[in-house]
Amino acid sequence: MLGVTRRLFWLGLLPVLLLSGAGRADTPPVIDCPWYSPTTADNFAVQGFYVPSYPGTSLKTVTLYLHPSVAGTYTLSLTARLSSFGGTLIGTATLPTTFSSTAPVPVVFSFGTLSVSAGAEVTFNGNTTGPGTVYMEVATSAACVMLETAGTDSPISTYRQQGVAVRITGDLPTTFPHSVTFPANASIHGANNTFYHTDLWLYNFDPNTLDVTATYYCYAGQSCGSGPQTFSIGPGQGKSYSDVVGSLFGAPETAGAIVLRYSSMSSTNTIKAVARTYTPSLPGPTTGSAMPGLLLTAASGKTIYVGMGNNGGDRSAGFRTNAGVFNSFGYPATVTFQLTTTSGTTLGSVTQTWAAHEARQINDIFATVGAGSVVTTDAILTVLSDVPVFSYVTVIDNQTGDSVIQ
Numbered sequence: 001m002l003g004v005t006r007r008l009f010w011l012g013l014l015p016v017l018l019l020s021g022a023g024r025a026d027t028p029p030v031i032d033c034p035w036y037s038p039t040t041a042d043n044f045a046v047q048g049f050y051v052p053s054y055p056g057t058s059l060k061t062v063t064l065y066l067h068p069s070v071a072g073t074y075t076l077s078l079t080a081r082l083s084s085f086g087g088t089l090i091g092t093a094t095l096p097t098t099f100s101s102t103a104p105v106p107v108v109f110s111f112g113t114l115s116v117s118a119g120a121e122v123t124f125n126g127n128t129t130g131p132g133t134v135y136m137e138v139a140t141s142a143a144c145v146m147l148e149t150a151g152t153d154s155p156i157s158t159y160r161q162q163g164v165a166v167r168i169t170g171d172l173p174t175t176f177p178h179s180v181t182f183p184a185n186a187s188i189h190g191a192n193n194t195f196y197h198t199d200l201w202l203y204n205f206d207p208n209t210l211d212v213t214a215t216y217y218c219y220a221g222q223s224c225g226s227g228p229q230t231f232s233i234g235p236g237q238g239k240s241y242s243d244v245v246g247s248l249f250g251a252p253e254t255a256g257a258i259v260l261r262y263s264s265m266s267s268t269n270t271i272k273a274v275a276r277t278y279t280p281s282l283p284g285p286t287t288g289s290a291m292p293g294l295l296l297t298a299a300s301g302k303t304i305y306v307g308m309g310n311n312g313g314d315r316s317a318g319f320r321t322n323a324g325v326f327n328s329f330g331y332p333a334t335v336t337f338q339l340t341t342t343s344g345t346t347l348g349s350v351t352q353t354w355a356a357h358e359a360r361q362i363n364d365i366f367a368t369v370g371a372g373s374v375v376t377t378d379a380i381l382t383v384l385s386d387v388p389v390f391s392y393v394t395v396i397d398n399q400t401g402d403s404v405i406q
Contacts, residue, residue: 030056033144035165041135056170074130086154159301180293206270218256225251289405299388324361
């Protein structure tokens, strides 16, 4: 994680700012997650929120839509920290606020101008004193880069949902950091004589040449090969790697996640990336499964997968299902896998811990959760994690070796 400068700021009592707009028009937003109705609110002093990769170089204002359970005068504060809820203090904004009703209003917390490194993980937590409870609106766009947590315990509490209604202003960088993640890649022999390879295709639609660093996170106990690799892609040009795990990283008989990192002058991703994992010979080649590169917002604490197949342990016919996770954060993730029928009957569950930056796959998720004897093609798998993770499932045809990935 990138850090902030060593200058730390503490702001004292400031007058309340209740605005019809969300900040000054001449101050560009670095994050803008609009408030959508109907009202969906959480406790401002209990639930925290954070952005895994801050898209600015400073923190100026944070606008939240707040409303009290009881009208009256309150003292509100909002604290920003680096990397975790117990991390290095960036600053605190504190202000007296008088709510004339219980209706939501935009409240602007002013931090002055505090330096933050672009790409840093920044957390926010609130505190209140007053005659009642203060709630913050959380109904917003599904594309919001902000993540809400169940609490504010360190390091990052438990994932609650994607998004909080918030607008953050600050200075924008001249270049923006980006990452594209592929959680499932392989150059390895599998069950039923399969031999999985992953091919990677890239295209740069940025008007400038991009320097890309590719990092491979192989499974624990494996050799990840030659380490991070850097390459360039010219504007309007493509690049491809056949058997990317073996050819780019020199790591045969391994599997894991690949993360592409680069900077560009665009605030949005400018690399089109697709990977395909398949068996080139079975003795017959398979079509395999394609997966687009995933942005940070694709990581989640709750993902539901449908159409899970299992053939009661008989691999001469039917399907088998594998489930995997890549934890991109610098602290552990506790992940629970729950298998159910379409009617909601529980088939089994298992909870495991992924280390920081660990990629791992559970082969035969039905057997792992204690449902190995089940025969089905329509089970439901729910993946729950206390921090957002990149999860995936692969349903494989036992006869052909072909697969479908979600």
